[in-house]
Amino acid sequence: MTWYFYRVVDAAGAVRSGTRAFELGDPQSVREALEQEYEDGAVLSVRQIPAVLVQSVRSAGSLFGKKLKDQDLVVLLRDLAVLAKAGVPIIDAVRTLAEDAESVGPACAAVASRMLADLRAGATLGEAFDRQPSVFPEPVRNLIRLGDATGAMDRMLHEAADHVERLTALKADSKQALIYPAFVFTAIFGAAGFWLYYVVPNLASLFKQFSIKLPALTVAVIGTSEWVSSNGLLVLLGLVAAVALVMFAWYTSQKFRLQVYRALHVLPVAKRLMSAAGMAFFAEYFSLLLRAGVDIVRSLTVLENITGDLYYREKLTLVRMYVERGERVSAAMRRVGGFPPLMLRVIAVGEDSGTLDDQLQYLAGEYRTRLGRVVATLSEILKPVVIFIAGGLMAVFVVALVLPVYDLIGQAMAVRR
Template identity: 30%
Template sequence: MPYFAYKARNAKGELLQGVLEGVDSGAIADQLFGSGATPIEINPSRKGPAATGGETLWARLNAKKVTSMDVQLFSRQIYTLLKSGVPIMRGLAGLQESAINKSFGKVIKDLRESLDAGRELSSSMARHPKVFNPFYLSMVRVGEMTGRLEDVFLRLFDHLEFDRDMRERVKTALRYPSFVVIAMIIAMVIVNMFVIPSFASVFKQFGAELPLMTRILLGTSEFTVRYWPLMAGMGASIVAGFLKWTRSTRGRLTWDRYKLRLPIAGKIIHKATMARFARSFALSMRSGVPIVQALTVVSQTADNAYLSLRIEQMRDGVERGESILRTSTAANVFTPIVLQMIAVGEESGSLDDLMDEIAQMYEREVDYELKTLSSQIEPILITFLGVMVLILALGIFLPIWDLGKAALHPQ
């Protein structure tokens, strides 16, 4: 995604400058509004926010990236230090020295320098958008305003742990089907490139009339052997074009909407995203973030552009004075049971607690779907494998059975 240089003012009127990464200038404005800053000027920039500090190209290429685990551990460590009464500058100095990831150590060093220059912690973190997302920045800003920074860091630790656990479980469940599909594709390529051509030379020696399925396999194999560079180039072009299309705003919205309609994976993606939304929204409200700002920030944390758009529509409805229940119903992404829980939470004034329960419910459903994912995918894989074996058996082994007849009556 492109970079944008921005100028903004925070709640105290102080001028903030930096570089953020986003789809367009509107996304950058949303990030700034979500962190409590008012944008003044946003312009495209060719340079990213991280200063290289005279490092060589080789050192930058081999530098270890900052992972979500680094940020999660950082949140827990900061919470422990602040709760123990350690000054934040001294705590950051200790974390910088003990940082295992050198890249994250440089980020902590920049945080110290920014704090020493008089910036707020949230403003200092905003200089590293690839490390701290808008939701994280908004929570830190709320902690600074309310004086409950240590509690916010503890909640952020729990939130990041939940998010990482959800993603890991999805990856684990999809690992086995992915390996099976890749193995089947490799087997089909080997059969087309090496096995069938060997049988083709045998069939030609006898000059027998071959079955239709065999002629199709031989034609497919011959085409693959002859034009495989063209096919590989076309495949690479299609993949590159698809990736470029999904990086565009319209393409990503269309693809993310289609992903939710996939037969098996769609409902898992939907429920996992809504679980993160409910957990993030509950955390925002519990930390004292206004509902409109909370919906703005939470929509940016959703990794699905279509669901993010729906959440933004909920925010627009709340801004017009509509209730959370009405906007949630209009979004058409919640089940009737969840809508009932939202209605009860809104009427009783405990929407944050009900959102936590909604997140737990979605999490249990995702856990169940992941546990039964293998049993749902295995019949499809077995059917596909059976069809492939049947085609190969009819196309290759059926003529072999007639080779004796072809040898007795050569053409």
């Protein structure tokens, strides 16, 4: 896909500009496509956007861009589906959402306003969706185009909303396992930093005043505290710089992200989580694309472009290449490797019976269930691990600092006697 900037005059005489991705390889072909789209208008200019600039904008958008939330997208799709089911013309349905910012939210209303402008210029609803690729995922756009072709727009909108809801639940399940340990470990290390930076130095000065013989563990803790006090600012700046460097590498280097994903697919616990999430995502989108009337090769191309897990994206590229040469999907996946035997067998059955989309839909539900089980199991495993680490850290502080205090009290009582 190549991105182009264009300026056109629509049928109403208004000058419009925008950016869009085209599969066409040269500006002249893009110009001809736009002339067909705006047959009652005129194309003023078409310019290809450099790939480096596209990647930079995508990276900046990932970091700072405002996107339509999944929940808002579901509201937009469901409201359109309800209005279409009630017999309201599509342009009037979109106008209703554009003018009802209080109910649907300002973000949805802004998206609907842009769609309304496209519809007034003569675009179909599918074309209006295509012009906002950052808002509407490609499988959703494929369903809307199918609705334009079949006339079953209300059903396609409902199915698109259901799909987005399932993907939202899938993302939530994947993140749920990380929230609890991340919160607890942050609290633990924050408390440890407070002890090392503030509490330990005060107790250390007290021990020195009374010349108490300290055990090796206490000496080690006091030494660590002194090092943290002396280099705490440098450590903090180093951590901030390290986090910033990792984030920069993550958003700018595909090789770095690929290595991270490969590592996650090797680690024992992460491997199960990534496999369940990846297979659920793959089956869900593949089934949706096939049911939307997209051919297998094009569906694999779409999956390759939208899969966030670069480990599976690399494998999907090879699968697509083998399928383009005439192999079946199941055979190509088996040759590439990395896909569970269950998925390979079920896909082979679907290919033999001509029910591949139904089999993939079944697999998507099965892997979503498995992902939920993995997340629940992982959460239960992490709880005692977190408690053990927190208890061990506090035990170190108690043994290292409280026992010398008892010795100090004993010496004071001995002097009194």
